[in-house]
Amino acid sequence: MYSRIAGTGSYLPEKILTNAELAEKVDTTDEWIVSRTGIRQRHLAAPDQLTSDLALIAVERALAAAGVDKSEVDLLIVATTTPDNIFPSTACILQNKLGVHGFPAFDMQAVCAGFVYALTTADQFIKSGAVKCAVVVGAETLSNLIDWTDRGTCILFGDGAGAVVLKASEEPGILATHLHADGRYNGILKTDARPKQGELVGNPFVYMEGNAVFKFAVKALAEVAESTLAKAGLAKSDVDWLVPHQANIRIIESTAKHLHMSMDNVIVTVAEHGNTSAASIPLALDAGIRSGKIQRGQTLLMEGIGGGFAWGSVLVKY
Numbered sequence: 046m047y048s049r050i051a052g053t054g055s056y057l058p059e060k061i062l063t064n065a066e067l068a069e070k071v072d073t074t075d076e077w078i079v080s081r082t083g084i085r086q087r088h089l090a091a092p093d094q095l096t097s098d099l100a101l102i103a104v105e106r107a108l109a110a111a112g113v114d115k116s117e118v119d120l121l122i123v124a125t126t127t128p129d130n131i132f133p134s135t136a137c138i139l140q141n142k143l144g145v146h147g148f149p150a151f152d153m154q155a156v157c158a159g160f161v162y163a164l165t166t167a168d169q170f171i172k173s174g175a176v177k178c179a180v181v182v183g184a185e186t187l188s189n190l191i192d193w194t195d196r197g198t199c200i201l202f203g204d205g206a207g208a209v210v211l212k213a214s215e216e217p218g219i220l221a222t223h224l225h226a227d228g229r230y231n232g233i234l235k236t237d238a239r240p241k242q243g244e245l246v247g248n249p250f251v252y253m254e255g256n257a258v259f260k261f262a263v264k265a266l267a268e269v270a271e272s273t274l275a276k277a278g279l280a281k282s283d284v285d286w287l288v289p290h291q292a293n294i295r296i297i298e299s300t301a302k303h304l305h306m307s308m309d310n311v312i313v314t315v316a317e318h319g320n321t322s323a324a325s326i327p328l329a330l331d332a333g334i335r336s337g338k339i340q341r342g343q344t345l346l347m348e349g350i351g352g353g354f355a356w357g358s359v360l361v362k363y
């Protein structure tokens with residue numbers, strides 16, 4: 046039994062913050078941001094828009110694209126680092142907003158690797174025969190964790206949501222998955238705030254050692270791409286589309302180079318929305334499918350990496 050992608054959907058909040066607008070707030074330029082990251086703008090959730098609100102629109106679009114009624118869903122996983130509340134889970138809140146109840150719903154916390162972790166988990170549920178239709182969402186309101194006076198981080202991140210409907214099928218399907226984590230690197234990318242007796246203690250903003258993160262990401266993503274292809278018995282040349290985590294165009298280019306892939310075969314949306322953490326892969330996937338670039342029968346390699354450090358990849362026959 047395989048997990049097959051039946052449909053995708055995504056949502057970006059209306060408000061756009063351009064590099065030029067950011068340059069009015071911190072000491073930076075559009076040229077610096079574009080050349081170092083490839084990012085041109087990011088979308089910001091409205092003050093009253095929660096992660097579950099963004100997720101709901103993405104899920105409704107994915108269900109419509111899949112031609113699946115919400116009553117058919119029997120598993121919901123939300124990958125997020127910016128949940129609506131400490132608890133209940135954003136997945137339970139989203140389930141209620143969807144108006145369907147009873148089936149398991151839970152959050153997955155693996156920061157920017159959240160979507161590949163969630164997709165891998167849903168795949169296990171489907172392959173074991175436990176569920177037939179899973180909705181996997183990556184959704185973030187990361188702008189709430191950004192110190193808008195820190196030019197080293199505020200240029201990078203944005204808000205958004207993407208969703209995938211997975212159905213059990215005898216046709217492939219997810220071919221191979223590979224997840225990793227190495228907690229020794231938990232200090233180079235983090236938001237270490239926590240509630241304590243009614244107060245928030247620790248830094249509530251994203252802290253990042255940019256160079257260390259960059260180096261780790263380039264190496265880990267190259268390795269995980271190789272090991273996932275090996276697991277599926279496929280060659281680099283068998284991959285039609287790379288659908289990478291949209292953090293930085295230079296990291297994406299480096300992975301493509303390692304796979305001997307032309308950038309023409311890479312889905313790149315980072316310019317439009319920056320790093321949306323767990324939402325970035327499903328946002329890119331949905332853009333690739335809706336633009337007609339990604340066609341049924343093609344082989345896609347998705348890969349993500351983020352704080353933890355946690356990383357992984359999913360190889361799919363679409």
Ligand SMILES: CC(C)(COP(=O)(O)OP(=O)(O)OC[C@H]1O[C@@H](n2cnc3c(N)ncnc32)[C@H](O)[C@@H]1OP(=O)(O)O)[C@@H](O)C(=O)NCCC(=O)NCCS
Pocket residue numbers: 072073074077078081082157196197200253254255256258259262292293296320350351352
């Ligand atoms: C953040 C990042 C773009 C910084 O680029 P970089 O080339 O490594 O730049 P550095 O951090 O070495 O800084 C170089 C200089 O630019 C400056 N700088 C940093 N941010 C700047 C900005 N927004 N505008 C202008 N200058 C900036 C630094 O202060 C430094 O100045 P100095 O040489 O006078 O000290 C890069 O490290 C990166 O992309 N890292 C990975 C980030 C990422 O993907 N994170 C998420 C992973 S899930």
